[in-house]
Amino acid sequence: MNELLFLIGGWFGMVMRGAVLLQLAILVAVFLLHQTWKRRRRPSLASWQPLLAKLVAIGILALAAALVALPGMAAGLIVLAAQLLAVWTALDALRLILRRFQNVDAVESYWFRAVRPLFLAMALLLCIDRLDGLQAIADVRLIAMFGEHFTVGGAALLVSLPYFLVVLSELPVLLLGLLLQRLMGLSAGNRKVFELIFRYLLIGVGVLWLANQIGLNGTAIAAIAGGLSVGLGFGIKEVFSNFVSGLWLLFEGSVRPGEVLLFEGDPVEVRRLGLRAATLWRDRDNVELVVPNQTFFTATTTTYTGTDRMRRSEVQVGASYRHDPDQVIALLEDVARANPRVLPQPAPKGLLINYGDSSIDYALRFWIANPMENGGICSEVRRAIWHAFQAHEIEIPFPQRVLHTGTDA
Amino acid sequence: MVALALASAGCQRLPVNLQVSISPGAGADQLSRQSLNRLSSQMAREFMQNNPGVNLHLRSIPEAQLLDILSARSSLGVGPDLMITRAAPAQALAQKGLSRPSELTPAQLDPLAIKYLAGFRQGHRYLALPFLVQPSLACYDRRRIDAPPQRLGDLVRLASEGKRIGLPLLFNELLWTATGFGAEDPLIRLLDGARASNGKPGLEPADRKAALAWLQWLYRANVEPTLKFLDNGDQLVQALEAGKLDWISCNATAIRRLRRDLGANLAVSPLPRTKDGEPSRAFARLLLISFGRDSNPEERRVAQKFALFVLNDYSQNNLMERAVGNMPVNQTVIVPVKNAPELAAMEQSLASSIVPDFRSGVGVTRLAQPISQLLKQTIYGDLRPAEALQQIEALAGASQPGGQGR
Numbered sequence: 001m002n003e004l005l006f007l008i009g010g011w012f013g014m015v016m017r018g019a020v021l022l023q024l025a026i027l028v029a030v031f032l033l034h035q036t037w038k039r040r041r042r043p044s045l046a047s048w049q050p051l052l053a054k055l056v057a058i059g060i061l062a063l064a065a066a067l068v069a070l071p072g073m074a075a076g077l078i079v080l081a082a083q084l085l086a087v088w089t090a091l092d093a094l095r096l097i098l099r100r101f102q103n104v105d106a107v108e109s110y111w112f113r114a115v116r117p118l119f120l121a122m123a124l125l126l127c128i129d130r131l132d133g134l135q136a137i138a139d140v141r142l143i144a145m146f147g148e149h150f151t152v153g154g155a156a157l158l159v160s161l162p163y164f165l166v167v168l169s170e171l172p173v174l175l176l177g178l179l180l181q182r183l184m185g186l187s188a189g190n191r192k193v194f195e196l197i198f199r200y201l202l203i204g205v206g207v208l209w210l211a212n213q214i215g216l217n218g219t220a221i222a223a224i225a226g227g228l229s230v231g232l233g234f235g236i237k238e239v240f241s242n243f244v245s246g247l248w249l250l251f252e253g254s255v256r257p258g259e260v261l262l263f264e265g266d267p268v269e270v271r272r273l274g275l276r277a278a279t280l281w282r283d284r285d286n287v288e289l290v291v292p293n294q295t296f297f298t299a300t301t302t303t304y305t306g307t308d309r310m311r312r313s314e315v316q317v318g319a320s321y322r323h324d325p326d327q328v329i330a331l332l333e334d335v336a337r338a339n340p341r342v343l344p345q346p347a348p349k350g351l352l353i354n355y356g357d358s359s360i361d362y363a364l365r366f367w368i369a370n371p372m373e374n375g376g377i378c379s380e381v382r383r384a385i386w387h388a389f390q391a392h393e394i395e396i397p398f399p400q401r402v403l404h405t406g407t408d409a
Numbered sequence: 410m411v412a413l414a415l416a417s418a419g420c421q422r423l424p425v426n427l428q429v430s431i432s433p434g435a436g437a438d439q440l441s442r443q444s445l446n447r448l449s450s451q452m453a454r455e456f457m458q459n460n461p462g463v464n465l466h467l468r469s470i471p472e473a474q475l476l477d478i479l480s481a482r483s484s485l486g487v488g489p490d491l492m493i494t495r496a497a498p499a500q501a502l503a504q505k506g507l508s509r510p511s512e513l514t515p516a517q518l519d520p521l522a523i524k525y526l527a528g529f530r531q532g533h534r535y536l537a538l539p540f541l542v543q544p545s546l547a548c549y550d551r552r553r554i555d556a557p558p559q560r561l562g563d564l565v566r567l568a569s570e571g572k573r574i575g576l577p578l579l580f581n582e583l584l585w586t587a588t589g590f591g592a593e594d595p596l597i598r599l600l601d602g603a604r605a606s607n608g609k610p611g612l613e614p615a616d617r618k619a620a621l622a623w624l625q626w627l628y629r630a631n632v633e634p635t636l637k638f639l640d641n642g643d644q645l646v647q648a649l650e651a652g653k654l655d656w657i658s659c660n661a662t663a664i665r666r667l668r669r670d671l672g673a674n675l676a677v678s679p680l681p682r683t684k685d686g687e688p689s690r691a692f693a694r695l696l697l698i699s700f701g702r703d704s705n706p707e708e709r710r711v712a713q714k715f716a717l718f719v720l721n722d723y724s725q726n727n728l729m730e731r732a733v734g735n736m737p738v739n740q741t742v743i744v745p746v747k748n749a750p751e752l753a754a755m756e757q758s759l760a761s762s763i764v765p766d767f768r769s770g771v772g773v774t775r776l777a778q779p780i781s782q783l784l785k786q787t788i789y790g791d792l793r794p795a796e797a798l799q800q801i802e803a804l805a806g807a808s809q810p811g812g813q814g815r
Contacts, residue, residue, distance in 0.1 A: 020485070034738060074484055
């Protein structure tokens, strides 16, 4: 740690040189100017105004660099800042363009989770490299571990690499999946399985590489594996169980992303199947449920999308005793057929299910293509039944009870 | 109390942080790099102990990337305060304005009696200061070779008797074999930009004949199955350590490592003489100190102080004693040749060595890599000696101002 502080102390000496201080002052002034503009305008994420502001800032920096270099002073720091800002501006322009053609949430999510942190990390590394050489700081020893020295480079990799592995692997794996889907004619479900497995592989290889880079030798790995075996028995067995369940479910194919399940009485769509848990989306209240993988592994799972994606729906209604059941059933089936979101095959089927206290009870059964749309389609069918009954003067009776008093008797 | 503490803290001067870059040699030359890094760290520790408030930060930079890295850093204003390099990169740094002349006065430098200093003079100042010199020697295993070969012919005879001889395929480290052919000085002059009597870059007919004879000797020497040419000094040292070779030409910095592995079986001697008995003139490595251009006045003052510290009698003597292979440039330091046969061999070798400076010998180091490739092709018969020489002349011409390379 002392070595690291000593090294950073050396940077302080370089930064305190007059030429460097002048450049830093110019950079801070341009930054403050940009922030003031941003606070006043408060531009939205979709606005092109910040892009123009950045271009102006690049222009100011280029001008300042030329002026500073004129008497032969060092201006490389300003040039470097202008170059980094130019790259950042180009990336921002790409984001704005992609927003027009791609899902906005997906673009913004990737931007904030992947592009921005990666750019900042690269910019930081570039600055350190220019200042003192990356190797110099990467080789600084922090602590000794398993006979190997744990260095600053190893610590930086340990902190950043897992994050970037998880986040950055998304896009290339997705593109590869789409390519394979096109080339090999994979189904959407199989494509997602492939994507997840490939991603796990990528992360696995990355973690092994990381272990090698930070100097974990065979002895160290054996020691960690020994610790894990105890840990698996106590603390992290749930994590391990969920991980293995997730892999099993992927191969089995019952809980793949895109599948529709019945979970706690509601239809839900599987959004993601992660290392630990599956993310389910419930339509009725737009919530995402994070359910541990082993739940699906150990309990019965009801799926609407096992062999096909159709769902059979049912609407119940009562009609007065005075109406001919055949006429009512025909009318109900007509109503279902008239709804564009009800599948013509298998054909809708009306059934007389009971002679109730106040009405004859009917059920209208029909099939829909998307199980997640059941609620909306049922509502449409119920409304259409009401209108059809009105048009044909078919009464939906209220509950009735006839009372006979003693005197009448 | 708090105010008092703050006031006293405020009165303390900030430490002076000195950045020192070290580039001892080409990429493959790990021996000299390790040796110099170790020595420099020791010197830095001693200097910091004697100068509280000064922090020395040593950075090792590969010689091949030195100009690019220092150009980039200097453009930011964060270039190093001191640079320790060989002569060719030091000259390139000076030419590109990445270093500035020393501001040390004759009153400060004269008492140190620094050798080779004149070769770095420009006007009243010095573009760089000699720091250490590392001569070339012969290293051999005394279990296999009783007495070292005295002349170049003896070396080939030893090879024909079955002794395993190793020579480097690096031009600057092999050039000593050209001394006896009269080809060494003309080639050095050629690569330093001298022109022939016709005004063009090239050799005079007599010199060309001498150079051809040397190249032909190299080709014939390679026919000897036990005389091997390896790519660099590192490989030769490894082969001697592993017992695969019996005699090699080596830089003095390799002695420490060889001594560790061979112990008392290691013997060193000056390189074989020419057939006429003249000493062969090998290239010695000269390490130089250059001053950075971005230092503020305080950093420059401390950098000069450090330079004087490493050049004084005490430090130069320490450098010589702590790591075998480094010879002092301070002429007031007495080299104990009677007590140490290795130092005696180094002193003897140094007396006839060519020490490159900014006026002579730098071209050999600068063009060593491409010429070494030509030598390799010649030795293995891919290129005829006359063709190789023609290409060496073309390389020399292209590297001069107004040449094709510019």
